[in-house]
Amino acid sequence: MKNICFLLFLFLYLPSNSQRVIDGDTFEYKGERYRLAYIDAPELSQPIVGQMSKEYLQRNLSLKGMRIISKDKYGRYIVVLGDLNYRMVLDGYSVVFKFFCRDFKYFRAEKEAKRQKKGIHKYNFINPQKYRKWKKH
Numbered sequence: 001m002k003n004i005c006f007l008l009f010l011f012l013y014l015p016s017n018s019q020r021v022i023d024g025d026t027f028e029y030k031g032e033r034y035r036l037a038y039i040d041a042p043e044l045s046q047p048i049v050g051q052m053s054k055e056y057l058q059r060n061l062s063l064k065g066m067r068i069i070s071k072d073k074y075g076r077y078i079v080v081l082g083d084l085n086y087r088m089v090l091d092g093y094s095v096v097f098k099f100f101c102r103d104f105k106y107f108r109a110e111k112e113a114k115r116q117k118k119g120i121h122k123y124n125f126i127n128p129q130k131y132r133k134w135k136k137h
Contacts, residue, residue, distance in 0.1 A: 021054055023041060025088070034077045035078055039095070040096070042094075043135075048125075
């Protein structure tokens with residue numbers, strides 16, 4: 001019985017090899033791509049802040065309570081992972097994706113993270129959306 005409980009623990013709580021963090025707001029799981037809803041993390045090519053955001057997601061990624069909202073034009077599932085999306089903003093490892101977010105608690109969290117210079121807000125960086133636009137040209 002102890003062996004079965006231990007195996008169940010391993011299955012439920014240890015990171016699976018089938019989940020891989022791509023960047024600060026995107027991960028793969030069982031061959032599918034998922035993007036965190038309402039937030040926008042720096043791109044990996046953004047010095048320092050891109051890697052910081054990715055590492056935060058790697059440390060905190062849990063599929064427990066995953067809620068799929070929709071699918072985007074790139075075929076990724078748009079998801080909410082419990083309170084992780086919100087904590088990414090609150091702890092200063094992403095910004096609000098203003099075009100898609102209508103929940104004011106995210107905007108308040110970003111303002112507070114900036115005020116306290118948490119996470120990526122310790123550095124001067126270009127908003128991820130502006131950065132992607134700039135990189136295209």
